[in-house]
Amino acid sequence: MAAGTANVQAQNVKVPHAYMFGFVASFNDSTVYFTNIQKVDSVWVTKKKQMLAGRHNYSYQLREFFANQRNLPNRTCVVVANVDRKKVEKKYTKMKNKYLVKSKKPYDVRNVAETDFKFTAVDMSND
Template sequence: MKILKYFLCLITSVIILNVTASAKNKCVPKVYVFGLAASFNDSIVYLTNIQELDSAWIDDKNDFLANRSDYSYQLKNYFESQNINHRTCIVSYALKRKDINKKYQKIKNKYTKGGNFDIRYINNDDFKFSVIKPE
């Protein structure tokens, strides 16, 4: 009975390792991204332009942008270098231009509706995302 339990645990472990190891990243020619930075302390919302990332990496299984949090940190670090601290930064992405345009317009409408937020746009000359290759 102990051998059977040990064998089942071993097989379960191997299956879990195979499932997690099979998630691979692939390089795609273009990914479209934009960033948003907001704070709970004020009504200013910063929005980058839609940018093209050449040769970006996405997860093969679910088309998630690899190292998404690192892209958010790029934006956060930009704001900290401008002495604009305590911003929550997010990055939205899509593989098709029309999809990112929809996401961008949806976010923009959310913050312009009602006039409660001061939206400030960040030009590509001021901030540009850099491609991050996964480890």
Template sequence: MKLRQVLIIAVLLLGWVNSSNAKGYKPAKVYMFGFAASFNDSTVYMTNIQKVDAYLANDRTKFLANREDYSYQLRNYLQTNGLESFPTCVTLYAENESKAMKQFTTLKNRYEKSKKKYEVKFISDAEFNYKTITPDNFISNEETQVKPQANLK
């Protein structure tokens, strides 16, 4: 009886792993903004909400593919412009503008109305723009479709 239960669990886990890998990514327009803070300073930086062509995981999570690379873009911008030496950066996103605006407003109010005095500085779109990052293991739909062969007679 125990062997049967172990086999059932193994088959279920194998199916779950295969289904999660097979879904891939889908291109989507997302609204994202960045937030950066340092433990050594009371200044926080926020970018405006930007509409970006990005890739989301094609499953129920809809995670942003390579999301850490978007945060590294902001971190590199801050470091190269001498604004912050060791910032902790976060990129937040939503699939529609109203959800992104809600996240943005909540985060902005948290730091502007905090009991601790934070200086909130905004980074304009002219200064910084996110660039689209293609996932490492991305296969487009055109590559996966089989081309029909010519009728050879």
């Protein structure tokens, strides 16, 4: 290792639960999808900023669901999460309004029922 460099990674801590929702879109059509806000138990967050650790794993869960269960591959999937439900609700409302109310072009906004898709906790203890 060169002098002055170190492998510094954010430390992750396990929390009892976090709240999250997913947003799915494609550049090829005007249909966007939102999952409901879901409570996910035993999630990992970064110690310093309490951000969801391994967010890409949760996005991948959603992307795989759309590719395999809905036959809609190549979707852009975003996961928004926080340990504070009110903060997630605020972001959810803001994003949904962007596509339902404030948009100049019409979007077909659809909900994904929790009975169809549910996030599962990702073990980040080794990362």
